[in-house]
Amino acid sequence: MTITGxxxxxxxxxxxxxxxxxxxxxxxxxDAMARQPEIQGKIQTSALIxxxxxxxxxxxxxxxxxxx
Amino acid sequence: xxxxxxxxxxxxxxxxxxxxxLIILKxxxxxxxxxxxxxxxxxxxxxxxxxxxxxxxxENLHADNERILKEARAERExxxxxxxxxxxxxxxxxxxxxxxxxNKIIEQAQAAIESEKKAAMAELKNHVAELSxxxxxxxxxxxxxxxDKQVQLVESMLGxxxxx
Amino acid sequence: xxxxxxxxxxxxALFLTIxxxxxxxxxxxxxxxxxxxxKEMIMHHVKDAHEFHIFDWNGKPVTISLPVILWTDQGLxxxxxxxxxxxxxxxxxxxxxxxxxxxxxEKVYQLDAGTQELVFDAEHHPTNATLPFDVSxxxxxxxxxxxxxxxxxxFISTAKVYKxxxxxxxxxxxxxxxxxxxxxxxxxxxPMIGDKKYKKYMPYLLTxxxxxxxxxxxxxxxxxxxxxxxxxxxxxVTLAAFTLIITxxxxxxxxxxxxxxxxxxxxxxxIFLMPIEIIGMFVxxxxxxxxxxxxxxxxxxxxxxxxxxxxxxxTFAIAPVSVGFSLFILIIEIVVTxxxxxxxxxxxxxxxxxxxxxxx
Numbered sequence: 183m184t185i186t187g188x189x190x191x192x193x194x195x196x197x198x199x200x201x202x203x204x205x206x207x208x209x210x211x212x213d214a215m216a217r218q219p220e221i222q223g224k225i226q227t228s229a230l231i232x233x234x235x236x237x238x239x240x241x242x243x244x245x246x247x248x249x250x
Numbered sequence: 251x252x253x254x255x256x257x258x259x260x261x262x263x264x265x266x267x268x269x270x271x272l273i274i275l276k277x278x279x280x281x282x283x284x285x286x287x288x289x290x291x292x293x294x295x296x297x298x299x300x301x302x303x304x305x306x307x308x309e310n311l312h313a314d315n316e317r318i319l320k321e322a323r324a325e326r327e328x329x330x331x332x333x334x335x336x337x338x339x340x341x342x343x344x345x346x347x348x349x350x351x352x353n354k355i356i357e358q359a360q361a362a363i364e365s366e367k368k369a370a371m372a373e374l375k376n377h378v379a380e381l382s383x384x385x386x387x388x389x390x391x392x393x394x395x396x397x398d399k400q401v402q403l404v405e406s407m408l409g410x411x412x413x414x
Numbered sequence: 415x416x417x418x419x420x421x422x423x424x425x426x427a428l429f430l431t432i433x434x435x436x437x438x439x440x441x442x443x444x445x446x447x448x449x450x451x452x453k454e455m456i457m458h459h460v461k462d463a464h465e466f467h468i469f470d471w472n473g474k475p476v477t478i479s480l481p482v483i484l485w486t487d488q489g490l491x492x493x494x495x496x497x498x499x500x501x502x503x504x505x506x507x508x509x510x511x512x513x514x515x516x517x518x519x520e521k522v523y524q525l526d527a528g529t530q531e532l533v534f535d536a537e538h539h540p541t542n543a544t545l546p547f548d549v550s551x552x553x554x555x556x557x558x559x560x561x562x563x564x565x566x567x568x569f570i571s572t573a574k575v576y577k578x579x580x581x582x583x584x585x586x587x588x589x590x591x592x593x594x595x596x597x598x599x600x601x602x603x604x605p606m607i608g609d610k611k612y613k614k615y616m617p618y619l620l621t622x623x624x625x626x627x628x629x630x631x632x633x634x635x636x637x638x639x640x641x642x643x644x645x646x647x648x649x650x651v652t653l654a655a656f657t658l659i660i661t662x663x664x665x666x667x668x669x670x671x672x673x674x675x676x677x678x679x680x681x682x683x684x685i686f687l688m689p690i691e692i693i694g695m696f697v698x699x700x701x702x703x704x705x706x707x708x709x710x711x712x713x714x715x716x717x718x719x720x721x722x723x724x725x726x727x728x729t730f731a732i733a734p735v736s737v738g739f740s741l742f743i744l745i746i747e748i749v750v751t752x753x754x755x756x757x758x759x760x761x762x763x764x765x766x767x768x769x770x771x772x773x774x
Contacts (some may be wrong), residue, residue, distance in 0.1 A: 227601065230763070234757045238701035242710045245254055253647070253711070257462060259548040260648035264557040268656065271625060272561050276617040279569035283588075284616060285593060286576035290583075 187246035203236035206238025437561060451720035460642045461709050463520050464495040467640055468605055479483035480556055485547040486524055495550070504532040504540065522548055554649065563629045569624070599624050600761065606763035611770050617764070618660060622653060624760040630710060630751035634744065637660055644754075645710035647703065654699035657762040661698075665769035691749040698765055709754050713747040716740075720764050 210227035215222050394400050454712060466478035479496035488511065495517075496506045504518030506527070516532050523543035533542045560609040568591065575588040584592045584628065598620050603612040629644040643649055673691040676684050720740040723732050 200612065225604075227760070227764060229614075230753070230757065231760060234705060236700075236704050241704045242701070245704055248254060253457070254463065254707070256651045257548070257552075257646075258648075258650035259550060260462060260554055260646060261652050262549050262554065263551070264558065264652040265561055267555075267558050268621070268625065268652065272621045273566065273616065274566060275569055275621050279566075279573045280620055282573040282576055283569070283592070284599070287592065287596065376552050393702045 192247040193244045195225045196247070199243075200236055200240030203239075204233045207232050207236065441761055450722070450725045452719065452726055456715055457522075458520075458715050458716045460645055461520060462552045462554045462641075462646060462648075464498070464517065464522070464550055464552055465500070468637060478479040478556070480551045481554065482515075482520060482522060483548075484515070484524070485549060485745055487546075488513065491515075496535040507531070516543065521545060522550070553641040554643045554646055556639065557643050558629065558634060560638070560650070561625070561632055561643070565628055567622055574746075577646055593625075595620060598749070602756070602760045602763050606760060607767040607770065613722040615660070615664075615766055618656075621758050622656070622762060623755050626653070626706065627751060627755035630755060633710060634747055634751065642714055645707060645714055647707045647715065650703045652757070653706075654702040655700060657697070657765060660762075661765045662695075663770045664766060664773070667774045668771060669758065669769045679697065698761075703762060705757055706754055709750060713743065714749060716743050717747070 209230055211225050214225050218225075392402065426674045464482055465480055468476045468478065470476070477500065481496050482493055484491045486636075491510050493508060493510050498506050502517055502519065504516040504523070506516065507530075508515045509516045513668045516523050517527060518532060518540060522545075524542055524546045525532065526542045526544070529542045532540050535541050535691060568587065572588045572591045575584065575586055579585065599612070600617060602623070603616055603619050606612075607615055626644055629649075632638045633642055633644060670697075673695060674688055676687045676691070679687065720743065722735045723736045724730070
């Protein structure tokens with residue numbers, strides 16, 4: 183397998199992790215919103231920010247695999 | 251790799267462009283817009299506050315009105331009551347005055363009658379006394395005109411007056 | 415109309431505007447355009463270029479020529495990019511002020527004195543040329559300026575609305591812009607920085623939000639999107655650097671104490687945490703950079719890849735699938751333009767808020 187192939191697999195693994203993380207954030211945010219619809223806006227904001235953090239980690243992985 | 255190497259030329263132009271944009275927009279857009287929005291929000295806040303104040307004032311005024319009305323009603327009530335009292339008192343006064351007057355008149359009349367009666371009685375008594383004295387004189391004169399009779403009387407009197 | 419002409423017009427008109435001429439010349443030996451290199455085409459699109467390519471017509475590129483500005487060891491050299499005659503393979507030599515320049519893979523090289531043509535080593539790196547400091551008005555710079563003009567027009571005319579009306583009622587364009595500004599103020603700046611200090615940072619946050627957003631949107635509009643401004647790492651790294659500078663400058667004693675000498679933990683822990691916190695200080699803007707760059711570039715790459723399917727399979731039959739999928743992705747991208755601008759701004763505000771937070 184070439185180095186690019188391995189890099190692509192690395193990027194894929196990073197994406198799986200991020201997908202799981204963002205999925206969890208989304209699910210929990212939905213739960214919280216269903217429980218307390220009155221603070222929906224706040225939950226949405228925090229969920230977006232947290233998703234951004236998780237996404238950043240995955241993007242680091244993708245970029246690292248691009249560099250290699 | 252090329253994709254994630256920042257080109258210095260673009261960095262240079264981005265810095266210049268962004269600073270230019272920031273300065274121009276800050277001066278000509280953000281300041282007036284944020285100022286206007288802030289002013290309007292302050293205005294709305296003030297308007298709301300003044301509306302609230304006006305509402306409170308209205309409430310106060312309303313309460314005042316109510317109070318004044320109540321007072322006026324009470325006053326009227328009091329005035330009426332007073333008038334009624336005065337009326338009653340006047341009538342009562344008049345009544346008692348009249349009664350007093352009447353009583354006095356009656357008393358006076360009675361007193362006058364009494365005194366008249368007494369005077370009349372006294373006069374009558376005097377007359378009766380004089381008459382009786384006159385009569386007695388005449389009787390005595392007639393009785394004691396003869397010696398026999400005088401002795402008879404003394405006798406009877408002595409007989410009556412037993413010495414005991 | 416052959417498939418190849420259609421390809422040129424289609425890509426140019428819809429999405430990209432890369433010059434196929436370079437390949438045509440390179441591949442002119444093997445007679446054709448049947449060889450379609452999707453990766454090359456996509457990379458060409460998402461990177462910067464020295465001319466603003468509008469579309470190809472019958473194999474002739476229609477471009478806006480942009481100035482090339484180079485800072486060489488002999489001073490500033492400027493010429494129009496049209497002097498390269500759309501060449502990107504390093505064969506067309508431009509002679510200016512006694513210096514010779516060639517363009518190879520969108521990089522302008524200065525040929526060493528005495529050499530006549532570019533010589534490559536085994537890995538296709540030029541060996542006899544140097545890279546002068548290139549401050550050309552590239553297509554990204556050009557598009558950035560277009561977006562700046564658009565922003566100035568939009569916001570100055572918005573400001574005028576308020577100046578004109580005495581009662582400050584938002585009418586016309588202000589009715590559309592004002593909710594966005596209030597959104598930035600009430601949903602980004604206020605909760606993240608705090609009611610007391612947010613005013614100072616409002617101009618920065620508003621500018622960064624609308625600057626990123628409009629460039630993201632321009633990246634989706636046909637013809638305008640030949641430039642991929644907010645998907646270029648140089649652009650995002652610069653904006654993130656601004657956030658880092660503002661965060662560091664406005665950082666109070668409390669903030670620096672948390673970085674260098676974390677209060678409330680034992681001394682060995684303090685020493686252990688210091689490098690982590692220092693790395694964290696730089697990772698924040700780096701993550702901002704990469705997030706925006708990767709999101710926007712990924713969107714462009716996906717749409718281009720889907721469109722490339724038509725030319726990879728060389729049939730119109732796949733077109734409905736390609737168009738359908740890329741329409742779907744485009745709709746998602748419209749949401750992403752706003753979300754990425756929002757995320758960049760809210761995270762900048764969050765970092766500024768962390769730096770200015772009072773001790774509690």
